[in-house]
Amino acid sequence: xxxxxxxxxxxxxxxxxxxxxxxxxxxxxxxxxxxxxxxxxxxxxxxxxxxxxxxxxxxxxxxxxxxxxxxxxxxxxxxxxxxxxxxxxxxxxxxxxxxxxxxxxxxxxxxxxxxxxxxxxxxxxxxxxxxxxxxxxxxxxxxxxxxxxxxxxxxxxxxxxxxxxxxxxxxxxxxxxxxxxxxxxxxxxxxxxxxxxxxxxxxxxxxxxxxxxxxxxxxxxxxxxxxxxxxxxxxxxxxxxxxxxxxxxxxxxxxxxxxxxxxxxxxxxxxxxxxxxxxxxxxxxxxxxxxxxxxxxxxxxxxxxxxxxxxxxxxxxxxxxxxxxxxxxxxxxxxxxxxxxxxxxxxxxxxxxxxxxxxxxxxxxxxxxxxxxxxxxxxxxxxxxxxxxxxxxxxxxxxxxxxxxxxxxxxxxxxxxxxxxxxxxxxxxxxxxxxxxxxxxxxxxxxxxxxxxxxxxxxxxxxxxxxxxxxxxxxxxxxxxxxxxxxxxx
Ligand code: HEC
Ligand code: HEC
Numbered sequence: 001x002x003x004x005x006x007x008x009x010x011x012x013x014x015x016x017x018x019x020x021x022x023x024x025x026x027x028x029x030x031x032x033x034x035x036x037x038x039x040x041x042x043x044x045x046x047x048x049x050x051x052x053x054x055x056x057x058x059x060x061x062x063x064x065x066x067x068x069x070x071x072x073x074x075x076x077x078x079x080x081x082x083x084x085x086x087x088x089x090x091x092x093x094x095x096x097x098x099x100x101x102x103x104x105x106x107x108x109x110x111x112x113x114x115x116x117x118x119x120x121x122x123x124x125x126x127x128x129x130x131x132x133x134x135x136x137x138x139x140x141x142x143x144x145x146x147x148x149x150x151x152x153x154x155x156x157x158x159x160x161x162x163x164x165x166x167x168x169x170x171x172x173x174x175x176x177x178x179x180x181x182x183x184x185x186x187x188x189x190x191x192x193x194x195x196x197x198x199x200x201x202x203x204x205x206x207x208x209x210x211x212x213x214x215x216x217x218x219x220x221x222x223x224x225x226x227x228x229x230x231x232x233x234x235x236x237x238x239x240x241x242x243x244x245x246x247x248x249x250x251x252x253x254x255x256x257x258x259x260x261x262x263x264x265x266x267x268x269x270x271x272x273x274x275x276x277x278x279x280x281x282x283x284x285x286x287x288x289x290x291x292x293x294x295x296x297x298x299x300x301x302x303x304x305x306x307x308x309x310x311x312x313x314x315x316x317x318x319x320x321x322x323x324x325x326x327x328x329x330x331x332x333x334x335x336x337x338x339x340x341x342x343x344x345x346x347x348x349x350x351x352x353x354x355x356x357x358x359x360x361x362x363x364x365x366x367x368x369x370x371x372x373x374x375x376x377x378x379x380x381x382x383x384x385x386x387x388x389x390x391x392x393x394x395x396x397x398x399x400x401x402x403x404x405x406x407x408x409x410x411x412x413x414x415x416x417x418x419x420x421x422x423x424x425x426x427x428x429x430x431x432x433x434x435x436x437x438x439x440x441x442x443x444x445x446x447x448x449x450x451x452x453x454x455x456x457x458x459x460x461x462x463x464x465x466x467x468x469x470x471x472x473x474x475x476x477x478x479x480x481x482x483x484x485x486x487x488x489x490x
Contacts, residue, residue, distance in 0.1 A: 110265065113264075114127070117272065143260075154249070155170070180192060204261065205258045209443075214452075312458055347420050348417055348419050362406065365410070439455075
């Protein structure tokens with residue numbers, strides 16, 4: 001059996017009691033002399049520090065044997081620490097991989113999922129080890145061949161922001177994306193907390209604006225389009241000024257972070273299925289990791305190109321007035337029921353109290369914690385035997401940890417607003433075809449359902465024509481109780 005090389009990682013114990021230190025770490029990760037070429041103050045390193053104040057996982061960078069152990073704080077025995085320091089300072093000028101005070105960038109573990117799965121520290125460590133062996137680090141990314149990713153493109157996007165001797169830019173992801181999406185792609189860069197909607201967390205592998213069926217992955221072309229056009233009406237900017245080669249490499253890097261995140265989730269969930277005799281450890285042989293964990297993820301991405309939505313031509317001689325009238329009927333009708341969320345006026349003021357999938361996870365986690373804590377508070381312990389009492393204490397300890405992880409590692413949940421259809425601003429593009437895709441497949445990850453199956457394909461064009469006909473000015477036929485104000489508030 002072929003075994004993967006698993007890197008050495010260390011678990012550092014932190015002393016910080018702050019709920020989260022991720023913002024400061026990220027912002028202070030600058031370095032002025034890391035490369036013979038130009039350097040930017042912003043290297044975006046240091047994500048390994050997590051909001052879980054007790055522990056953080058960080059690679060020691062022994063992956064390639066090229067790089068010295070990380071020169072971060074604490075954790076290792078004094079002697080090793082000293083040697084590491086000497087080595088690091090000797091190697092730094094040669095390798096140009098960092099700056100005196102800052103550790104190499106590292107990925108943040110998905111602590112919310114790990115707390116949910118009740119993983120033990122050594123299990124988290126194993127997940128981090130396996131991930132590093134399969135996907136490398138933010139400065140040295142790679143992926144199993146099965147993922148079909150182009151490593152040359154990844155290299156252009158990865159690493160600290162820098163340019164080589166001939167002025168070729170690297171580190172594009174950290175230059176353009178990480179302050180919102182995070183070095184890990186977890187949607188928790190330093191600016192994330194101030195944005196609504198939050199920047200996307202790529203790790204669940206769910207994307208919204210695409211030409212494929214609802215649950216399918218986006219095509220490479222879909223990601224390129226999102227990067228080129230941005231998502232109008234959200235803080236996701238357009239990168240139209242970047243060259244095609246740069247956009248290509250960033251799209252590839254999004255796929256890489258997403259696959260890595262999905263593999264991480266799959267690993268964390270796999271502990272559950274282990275037999276007792278495995279003693280809570282995942283097998284580390286290549287057969288298991290590639291066949292059981294990586295392949296399903298890789299295949300879902302490769303299948304995207306075959307999952308394109310089949311769009312019937314809109315008849316060239318369509319009677320537009322009749323089509324709009326039909327679309328209006330459908331919009332308000334029981335089947336499509338667009339009115340339920342987008343409101344009688346189309347201002348997006350129907351159902352406004354729902355969450356998208358990313359926020360829902362957090363809402364549900366808090367519910368679990370609060371519900372269980374309440375229940376535990378009402379449980380009397382006086383007649384428990386020793387085993388039951390120990391189990392009760394373990395449950396309380398888990399709930400306490402889960403709550404702290406949520407407080408420190410998840411952004412406060414926010415509801416999602418259905419779109420105001422009177423502004424003509426659409427995130428996924430304003431071509432009739434884009435609207436067709438949105439209505440046919442719904443919006444994956446958002447509450448908006450697919451019309452596929454309830455509305456025949458030709459009728460979807462009528463709905464497209466209807467929403468495109470909605471004037472910015474609300475014509476007031478629905479009465480004074482629904483004033484223009486509703487629009488102006490959005
Ligand atoms: C100023 C913050 C910001 C920056 C910078 C930014 N994004 Fe985004 N991005 C967002 C937000 C917010 C969303 C979510 C919008 C939504 O859900 O409607 C998003 C969503 C996305 C999506 C998901 C699209 C989909 O179909 O679901 C991708 C992919 C993406 N961004 C890639 C990038 C890349 C690559 C970069 C850098 C080149 C980048 N973003 C830079 C804020 C940002
Ligand atoms: C269960 C609630 C719900 C229903 C039903 C619903 N939508 Fe939506 N719709 C939403 C939400 C929420 C969003 C915003 C999604 C986002 O921002 O990611 C949205 C977004 C949209 C968008 C914006 C797409 C873009 O690119 O920005 C359009 C267009 C749209 N809906 C049309 C419709 C039509 C037409 C129907 C009926 C066939 C419909 N919706 C039914 C909730 C709903």
